[in-house]
Amino acid sequence: MEKRKLKKPEAIIFDMDGTLFKTETLLIPVYHRVFDQLRAEGLYSGETPPEEIILSCLGMLLDQIWKKVLPNHDEIVHRRADELLLQLEHEGLKEYVTELYPKVEDTLAQLRERGVRLFVASNGLELYVKDVAETHEIISFFEGVYSAGEHKTSTKVDLVKLLLNNHGVNNAWMVGDRSSDVEAGKQNGQSVIGCAYAGFGADTELVGADALISSFDELIQLYDEAIS
Known part of the structure; x- marks a missing residue:
């Protein structure tokens, strides 16, 4: 796990594909x-x-x-x-037999126990994003599931901005595996956690992230060690 010193977030926003779901x-x-x-x-x-x-x-x-x-x-x-x-x-x-990444459900549960507000922000279509969350029984962990398909946003920057404004979130971590996730977090003034385990993008995808994780459950250690 590569990391800079992070501030403990009130909320964590997750990408879906390549982050939660083994697409x-x-x-x-x-x-x-x-x-x-x-x-x-x-x-x-x-x-x-x-x-x-x-x-x-x-x-x-x-x-x-x-x-x-x-x-x-x-x-x-x-x-x-x-x-x-x-x-x-x-x-x-x-x-088909489809999969989340290892320890996703347990990690989400632990974050919720710590009082973190959890969200999804995906560039996918509404039905697909919610289908995945419902099929794998993780939708109840999230305060909001946002998709470009539902909100007609042209960039993830705009989607995350809408989410932050709608839910009054000021301090969040954006967690994702692509450059669009890094951009969405940074242009909205938030910290970014890059997921280096999916392997779909180029090596430069996560340049600019504040921390890189090689397995999903490393989020717990990151959160626990973050500055209050």
């Missing part, structure tokens, strides 16, 4: 089904793009994702891919 346990099988359906509908031909491309897009808005995964296809194909992804992820959470 590839759902995304990889769904990704292949999306392209099977696009081919069946005549909207796509050829091999499915490499899995590494979609995994590298985690943390982006859907519009940005399809521009990277399907750069040579138009908005009609992109929007149909949106629909299929949401539908198949919803079905897949019931069909």
Whole structure:
């Protein structure tokens, strides 16, 4: 665990994919089904793009994702891919064995016991983000679950700003695995904890974070050692 001296937060805001949820346990099988359906509908031909491309897009808005995964296809194909992804992820959470990262539930419980207010801020769609939290029975830990899909925000900076304002939070930690999480925390004047265990992004993703953790439960030690 790499860290600077941190101030104890009143609230912690979590990204979902690559932070709480081991996204590839759902995304990889769904990704292949999306392209099977696009081919069946005549909207796509050829091999499915490499899995590494979609995994590298985690943390982006859907519009940005399809521009990277399907750069040579138009908005009609992109929007149909949106629909299929949401539908198949919803079905897949019931069909597949999906996973949170180790010790997520126990760590959230311990933070709540310490009086920390917990939130989620994700660039995903509302149904998907809440589905994951409900399926894995962690939604009750959170005072608010915010998604770009629900609040129509164009950046995570704006989403986190909205969350902070709506809940009167002044001192928070933003916890996530992508540069968008670092940006969202820092541009809103908050500390950032970078999750270095997911491995989806480049080495530079978490530059600027105040601390890096290699497992989720290290948050407890960080919190307990932070300055009141």
